Amino acid sequence: MKNSLIVDMRFKNTNNWKDPIDEFNKFFRFDDGKGITNVGGFRPKSKSTIDSKNIIDSAFCLLITTFNDREWPDNLDLESGRFIYYGDNKSAGNLINETRIGGNKLLEKIFDDLHSNHREQIQPLLCFETYKDEGKAYMRFLGLAAPGGNGLSSDEDLVGVWKIKDGKRFQNYRAIFTIIDEAKIDKQWLQDLVDGKSTVESKYCPTRWKEWVQTGIYKALECKNEFSIRSIQDQIPTGKDEQRILDYLKNNLNDRQFEFASMEIIRLLNPNFRDLIVTPKVKDKGRDVVGKYYLGHIDHQVILDVSIEAKFFKDKSIGVREMMRLISRLKYSDIGIFVTTSCFHPQIQEELVEDNRPVLLVNGKDIAKILMGAGLSNKKNLEEWILSIKKKSD
Numbered sequence: 001m002k003n004s005l006i007v008d009m010r011f012k013n014t015n016n017w018k019d020p021i022d023e024f025n026k027f028f029r030f031d032d033g034k035g036i037t038n039v040g041g042f043r044p045k046s047k048s049t050i051d052s053k054n055i056i057d058s059a060f061c062l063l064i065t066t067f068n069d070r071e072w073p074d075n076l077d078l079e080s081g082r083f084i085y086y087g088d089n090k091s092a093g094n095l096i097n098e099t100r101i102g103g104n105k106l107l108e109k110i111f112d113d114l115h116s117n118h119r120e121q122i123q124p125l126l127c128f129e130t131y132k133d134e135g136k137a138y139m140r141f142l143g144l145a146a147p148g149g150n151g152l153s154s155d156e157d158l159v160g161v162w163k164i165k166d167g168k169r170f171q172n173y174r175a176i177f178t179i180i181d182e183a184k185i186d187k188q189w190l191q192d193l194v195d196g197k198s199t200v201e202s203k204y205c206p207t208r209w210k211e212w213v214q215t216g217i218y219k220a221l222e223c224k225n226e227f228s229i230r231s232i233q234d235q236i237p238t239g240k241d242e243q244r245i246l247d248y249l250k251n252n253l254n255d256r257q258f259e260f261a262s263m264e265i266i267r268l269l270n271p272n273f274r275d276l277i278v279t280p281k282v283k284d285k286g287r288d289v290v291g292k293y294y295l296g297h298i299d300h301q302v303i304l305d306v307s308i309e310a311k312f313f314k315d316k317s318i319g320v321r322e323m324m325r326l327i328s329r330l331k332y333s334d335i336g337i338f339v340t341t342s343c344f345h346p347q348i349q350e351e352l353v354e355d356n357r358p359v360l361l362v363n364g365k366d367i368a369k370i371l372m373g374a375g376l377s378n379k380k381n382l383e384e385w386i387l388s389i390k391k392k393s394d
Contacts, residue, residue: 002027004185005126005184005185005187006141007141007182008141009141010138010140011027011140011141012136013025013139014137017029024138025038027187031048037101040101040103041063041103042062042101042106044060044062044106044123045190046058046059046194048194048195049195049196056106060124060190061124061126062125062126063085063126063145066129066131067129068239070372070377071377072090073375073377075373076127076142078223079223081178081221081222082178083142083145083177084176084177085176085177086161086174087099087107087172087174088100092165092166092169094170096173110147111148117216120198120200120213122146122199123199124146124193125145125147125177127142127144128142144179144209145177145180146178146180146209147176148218149177149220150178157176158173158175158176160173161173178218178220180209180218180219180221181208181221182221188204189204200213200214229349230363232346235343235364236364237365241377243368246364246367249386253390256281257390258310258312258341259289260278261389262289262310263276263277263308264389265370265371266289266291266337268371269362269370272293272295273291273306274291278393287309287326288309289307290306290308291305304334306336307326307330308337309326309336310339310340311338311342315342319345320347322338323338323359326338326359327359335358335359336357337359337360337362338359338361338362339362343365344361349361
């Protein structure tokens, strides 16, 4: 039996701890003879020392995600260790913190403790991705999460998001966590928490968690993203939602409208791209959109010029000829961005790397993922977004 949680380790999950092949639910059985619930996004483990099933009194809690909910797009940025997770009020009819499991109440409690510097009272969050492989269910351990992150204010780390369903408005939470730089979590730490010990009282407490509790400084599990040339296949939408979004853009925009769409896509990609303007159709000087990229802070900033090329191709891949049009317009320290509904030929990617060209490539798959991350995968929201693009291009 596994006695530790190791980042990216996967556990077989049959939703029955008595099943001989089950690993996930067996791991979360403790000396009190009890485990955790096997459904829902929030799965708390109660303490054996108090008679309470209230989630805010739990020893720790699991956060479960599929990463496939287009309405509530949970996201883990592997480079920064930042984890965005949506609460459990996902339908109209309840107040934001009146859910059955009480996940949003737990979020309120945890972030209240964070903002009042009572970090020692915060339950650890263990994050898992649930998925299927060859018809079998698995849970993949994503890491140990602490609420908030370096540089985030109390107005940013827990935010109420409004949605409409069946003509009714309601709110849910969007929470930001940091995956702590701990590759291994000893089960004995979790047992100590179930037995009523505080998180830092246990000798099995992860070092980085203790440092965060004591100092408030996050040491995130960051991963360096090695640059790789993406094949044509890597740039093609893989899921139904990605394909549906990209097809909708292709079927409802023309070349000129796509230039305005590209401007908005780059804004969604990174808010530091600002002052973006679509150039006049007949005098674009080889640039479809121009703008600025802001680096630094409010009292001192470095501002770089940005040139964006937008190609509304349905099938043809971007090659040397199309790329040279953009590169020829870049001046020293400029940033170039090429946005297309199609893809980029591997040869042009290799040449950009060899020449160390500061050009960002955004293909059709990237566009779909950016729009999904912005909550635009919903058909109604996507239609409204496209309509706003058409109005701007008139």
